[in-house]
Amino acid sequence: MILVAGGSGTLGTRLLGLFGARGLDVRILTRNQNRARSLAGPRVQIVTADVTDPRTLEQAVAGAGTVVSAITGFGPARDVSPRTVDWQGNANLIRAAKAAGVEHFILLSVCQAAADHPIELFRMKHHAEEELRASGLAWTIIRPTAYMETWLTVLGDPLLKIGTTRIFGRGENPMNFVSAHDVAGFVDLAVTDRAMRGVTVDAGGPENLTMNQVVETFQTVTGATGKVSHVPLPMLRVMSALMKPFNPTMAGLAGASVVMDTRDMTFDASDTRGRYPSVAMKGLADVVRKDYAARSAASLELPRQA
DSSP: OOOTTTTTTTTTTHHHHHHHHHHHHEEEEEEHHHHGGOOOBEEEEEEEEEOOOOOGGHHTTTTSSSEEEEEOSSOTTTTOOOIIIIHHHHHHHHHHHHHTTOOOEEEEEEOOOTTTTTTTTHHHHHHHHHHHSSSSSSEEEEEEEEEEEHHHHTTTTHHTTSSSEESSSSSOOOOHHHHHHHHHHHHHHHEEEEEGTHHHHHHHSEEEHHHHHHHHHHHHOOOOOOOEEEEEEHHHHHHHHHHTTTOOOHHHHHHHHHHHHHHHHOOOHHHHHHOOOSSOOHHHHHHHHHHHHHHHHHHSSSOOOO
């Protein structure tokens, strides 16, 4: 039995197909039963639990041989945060797995995770890595760069739905993007190959692109048109400072946008490709073609905003 925490998210839903093809039994840990209900099947169980509440985790991990943690508290929800989920939530899940006799724990971290990183998510993932390494469990840590699918949803979907999109910052700073499909391939390999235990994998994609290039590629492949605007860096810096006392979540998102628009977020994936040639690494245009072919054709029949 494989327990996937965060199984209804960007990565988790892609893991289900890979595990199902191997005939593996999967249990999805989720806070929201309604969100995950459609994923249930003959080999897929749904268990409602909250990683921020250790009391709910005993039943979730019982009988699991492997735990995959793809949880994150980074986003607009105000009742969670990277600290409560990515660090403390993972720590709770690691302890519960240890107590239940879980054999192998696979942690989804983030590339460049470090104790002194300016983005809170990266600091909290670093703390979770340290918790796992000290736990005594057999472990694998996978550190993806930015998910293509996440940013295509943020930047591309609005172009198809309302004919406009907004980039936070100048959009001129290159960063690395990786497909969640390919990251799922690394997780699948970690489940099946014991040589992956005690290994940390930096999972990046083949391209370093700016946010402007992400939008341009999306438009070229889908044919979508519309207005592309930018939130200036000075405004993001002001938002990060002024919103912190009463909306720390939005302040954190604004601050992270500043970092992503100014810090070196590139990655050379050639070493990873050489070590793990069985895991494909798709380019952004390939992912857009795969995920948006039907949606772009339908949306282009609708009138666009000027």
